[in-house]
Amino acid sequence: MARRDVIAMILAGGQGSRLGALTKHLAKPAVPFGGRYRIIDFTLSNCSNSGIGTVGVLTQYQPLVLNTYIGNGQPWDLDRNDGGAFILPPYQKSSRSDWYKGTANAIHQNAEFIDSYEPKNLLVLSGDHIYKMDYAKMLRAHMDKNADATIAVIEVPWEETSRFGIMEADADGRIVEFAEKPAKAKSNLASMGIYIFSWDVLKAALVADEADEKSTNDFGKDVIPRLLSEGANLQSYRFSGYWKDVGTVESLWQANMDILDCPDDLNLYDRSWRIYSRNPVKPAHYIAKGATLQNSCLTDGCIVEGDVDHSVLFHSVVVEAGAIVKDSVLMPGVVIEAGAYVKKAIIGSNAVISRGARIGYSSVGSSPYLSRICSDDITVVERGVRIREGAEVPGNCMVEYRDDIVGDNVIERRTQVR
């Protein structure tokens, strides 16, 4: 792909508050996922594999981890001389300084950056979706149809249409109507939040959008309806395959479990479309005598002496002898001590579950950590806490460290997170 055909901008600014403690210290796209990835790896790898060499990552909330993670872009082959990966936070201009408002405002504030690459088209992506997609094909469709904007759509079950932006398209795929989270949908084609705009068209639309005081400066709510009402050529691009927004605890857990089923349309072993990531160099994992492992994913540096069933283990996880881990996600460096029991949980990095503690032991039970963010009996433990010996945490808990945990019977103390 020639350099000026398209550059990509990834919206990674959301606070991800529906992930609770998991996004307390990092932006949602930086949340670990699937054993050796972070969520944004999928979008970045899609860009790289699609031949897109310039990628801006728009972020303003807790960008530190994301910033150091993306670094020079090398793991995704995005360490380019003319282009590459850029973290784009808000900044002070000579006249004013603003944090990003809506998604469209974030792009607008970076118009000068985009202009400096003189792209014909702009690909706008979300940083918190799990999927594999060839954007080059979508761009080809966009150009073949001479579109002003092309929106990727996916069929969703009719009963879920009210959760999405729904497109109605004519026989040629041209979008004739758009409804954001409609009560009664006319179509079951949902926007995936993946847009290709002709940059000139978008730039003009953003200027108009900024001038509109009533606008919330959002692509789905404001910019797309505006273009549609102006009669712009908006095309839909049908995608079929695995695609998941991992914005909630439940969807994040479910997407991790999906990995264990090795779905054909999210094949991580396919060498022609690798999902890249940046990982510390650790030795091969070690499985001790007496350990059992069933239907689980492991990565480098793990040490397993206990029983692991239907779980995803990130690098450097330790499961001691006699510990039992089921239906869980253990992020990097988690230690499950001897005799502990962990079920249907997402355990944050470097957390320690002490001897004999039980996490998610039951779907009912009382706990000060019960949380509305958690559902379906999933329990979340914040990174870097040590759970007390013998502590019991039922399902649907969000175990978060507070400054005052004196006398707490679940959290013992904070561990060091690197």
Place this chain on the structure above:
Amino acid sequence: MARRDVIAMILAGGQGSRLGALTKHLAKPAVPFGGRYRIIDFTLSNCSNSGIGTVGVLTQYQPLVLNTYIGNGQPWDLDRNDGGAFILPPYQKSSRSDWYKGTANAIHQNAEFIDSYEPKNLLVLSGDHIYKMDYAKMLRAHMDKNADATIAVIEVPWEETSRFGIMEADADGRIVEFAEKPAKAKSNLASMGIYIFSWDVLKAALVADEADEKSTNDFGKDVIPRLLSEGANLQSYRFSGYWKDVGTVESLWQANMDILDCPDDLNLYDRSWRIYSRNPVKPAHYIAKGATLQNSCLTDGCIVEGDVDHSVLFHSVVVEAGAIVKDSVLMPGVVIEAGAYVKKAIIGSNAVISRGARIGYSSVGSSPYLSRICSDDITVVERGVRIREGAEVPGNCMVEYRDDIVGDNVIERRTQVR
């Protein structure tokens, strides 16, 4: 040097308002300097040549140019796997969001970033000095003396001491007194704004400094006096050689002219201590028949048909036949049209001086563009403006584009800047 010995933080946040139009669109460290560099190249190259592999650049004002310029750090050999060059703007934390206040606050806000590299020492640098210095030697001195902080100092003329932070040191180099811009100095050793701190010591001092409501959170004004009053082991490190703060129009012009004298202690031809930079790939420059060149610097892509004397030409500058350029700095892409006359001027990128125009033709004259920022008959032209045919601009002018230039008899219009 081992990775954890030291990491560097470059303070590049200043608005550089004393450079007027030159910093309207970019941060001061990104201002072009010396024919093929930007100001920050000297500090970045010093880091790289000193063996320092992790460099944070603290910036919040117009970081776009700086951000794309530094990119993956490759030109300075700072595209490292574990470390490298990072642009560090302010960001939103989960509880609060602040722009940087003083220099010390900028470091404080990035303590987590620094901690993630676990450095023993922190090198704090300024992004707007022109000099060549081996920080490894300074670090060695710092460690040999078991110092809490080491401050690089340089002898300045006694009559200029009131412009600097002045150190008084004992016979062993230990600092016994510090005075910020003293009316009557006890020493002529000025702080160069280059500090090595033991990171543990600095971290504690920053916490105390943040707690102090009266503090301006500045290294020179607050942190160093605090450490001194607490009896910390502060050492001075003597530097001798070329060193210039290019914070004003006059000093920037002078430093460019200094380059033409090829000073021994700022030898740009020394291959053992190269000053690196990122430059577009342009062909060799072309000197036409009939051109004259005297005591001048040229870089790639220039085309000279006229007369150039004692001037610094950046890449892709065009001097047409019959044009005369004297004692001037022409930034990238400047065009001096036939018959134009330019003297003692700094012309911003892509500006065009039309036929017959005269810039700096006289040290007296009236002009709406006369500016207090300019002195010593130096004239500055903002990047990307086209000066009218035959226009006359006397010395000490700052020719800046305003939105309303109808009827202006100096600026014709804006050109495109890439």
Place this chain on the structure above:
Amino acid sequence: MFIDAMGLILAENRKLSLGELTQKRALAALPFAGRYRLIDFMLSNLVNSGISSVGVVTFNKYRSLMDHLGSGKAWDLSRKDKGLFILPPNVLSDSLSSGGDIGDMTAVLDLLRTSHWTHVILSGANNVFTTTFDDFYKKHVEAGADISILFNQDGPETARTTTVLKTDKGNWVKEILIGPESRAGAKYSLGVIVLRRQLLIELLSDSIARGENEFSMDQIMRRHTHLRILAYPFEGVCLKIHSVESYFSATMKVLDKSVRKSLFWSDLPVYTKVKDEAPSHYCCGCDVSNSMISDGCRVYGHVEDSMIFRAVTIGAKTSVKSCIIMQDSYISEGCELENVILDKNCFLRPGVKLVGQAAYPVVIGKGAVV
């Protein structure tokens, strides 16, 4: 627009010798136009066409190329799984013997077989021009040709190694002639072809099976007469380098405004290795006319109609006229040079006089002290 192709550059050409200039370096590594090497132009053309995977085929002079190309970073070809592949001879496991030409071809075949691109753009490195292959590629695909080949009608002075294409009116190639006598209105191949990767694999395998040890697409195409070969005209400026004389005259042509413009001032950058030299310094008393001068030079003397590479010193009271002075050379005071090609890193003592003719320039080898 979307070129589904990889590039393959033949860095050496045994039919062409530039004497001392190519004795220790591949033809593709020959310095040209102040700061480039010949291969920079073809590499940039490929990269500017959106191609991200390029193999460079060498025989035995690969050191100079490896030094220049490195990891391919300067051309943005330093990639994880694709990027730049330098294909030096296959030295077999326990012996240093053989290697040789069939070795070269098998390395090329390995690369071709493990690639996933549909097409290959195959080229030499001795023609200098700046373009993208978008239209060429598009026309090839649309016309349904087996092979398409770039040509122009600007013939070189000597005909020995020239490939001439005889075509019908639709530019379909009917005959391929090598070094013919009659050349009125001839279509000269620029040695750049596009074809399906699979077809190239077949043609190469066939050549290997026949025991051929040379990589000559001309020969291959002449044998396979059933192939539909399309000639595609190249309209821009193209400098052809096949001898010391043509190298010298091509360099002098670069000083011409229209040639400079066509090669360097289009929208397409010509990439090359960055050297981080300081700006060039024109000292008091220097006198320069109609010359191109690269970074890092110090000029005290007189330079006229010349091409000066990086980090060259031209001493005071020295006259350099119609010369090519390569990187890192030092010319002392009081020298007189005319029609000279000075290779890299030469040192001329004070007062040296060297005068050649335009058709027979004096060539001084790399590192010489005169």
Place this chain on the structure above:
Amino acid sequence: MFIDAMGLILAENRKLSLGELTQKRALAALPFAGRYRLIDFMLSNLVNSGISSVGVVTFNKYRSLMDHLGSGKAWDLSRKDKGLFILPPNVLSDSLSSGGDIGDMTAVLDLLRTSHWTHVILSGANNVFTTTFDDFYKKHVEAGADISILFNQDGPETARTTTVLKTDKGNWVKEILIGPESRAGAKYSLGVIVLRRQLLIELLSDSIARGENEFSMDQIMRRHTHLRILAYPFEGVCLKIHSVESYFSATMKVLDKSVRKSLFWSDLPVYTKVKDEAPSHYCCGCDVSNSMISDGCRVYGHVEDSMIFRAVTIGAKTSVKSCIIMQDSYISEGCELENVILDKNCFLRPGVKLVGQAAYPVVIGKGAVV
């Protein structure tokens, strides 16, 4: 702390052969411990000591090394002017002949002469240990030795190629013995030395002048008896690889907790090339015990006391016991393997049975289909 030294790694060792395992690859490129190659350990030791410039000396099997090392990025040695230098044989301009050993040495000399480091840390690549050279270097400088050499007292079983140091009480070397019979309390050289760059240049030049064609520091040190040679003890775990048997037993030792800890879980990372494999998948019905398994594997069967490299498939109802299975190998259903070394990219058909002995493991060469 501040090590003013460059590294030099001898990637091949003609005295050591591991049969088929090193037939087409340099000893330094031998896969080890699941995801590494031998050279990774020494490279990481140098990099972790703060050294930013390393030359790797090869004779003729440089392809495998070049593929693995690339631009040196994985070890953060991809630098502009320094970084990683692979020194393949100097193939001379117009002939493929010779090159050979003296060629190697001249390439090394060129590198040494253009470097600016005061010292050189010179090493082989057949010993596996994790350390920094800070103390070793410091002691060398403080003691004012001409050469310092690392040793331990853990002797290899076979003595043929072993270098034994006879020292005085101050650890000053009095005699260097190669493969002696009597070895009680012997100090075995680990083949890692530090010396001034200038001294190395002198010693090498001297060897070349004598027409020697081998790079043997042992020999050189024995000749120059006036040199003050200091022996410095290495205290940590060191695995020595000099035969197929010792390679096999060293691998089995890695499964031991204390060895794993010493090699991999200190503060010092062991760097290697990143492959971007997916996580390993342990399927229902698998059964794994006392084994190390790398990324990208799919395990359906039984694995015991084994070392499994990246992207290996272990089929259902297959038993793998005390084996080394290298990258990309596929073991079908119902196989039985014991004491086997399977090189890269092998394919085992269903039901294959291969059984060796610990002292005589079965070795299946790269890419075999069994």
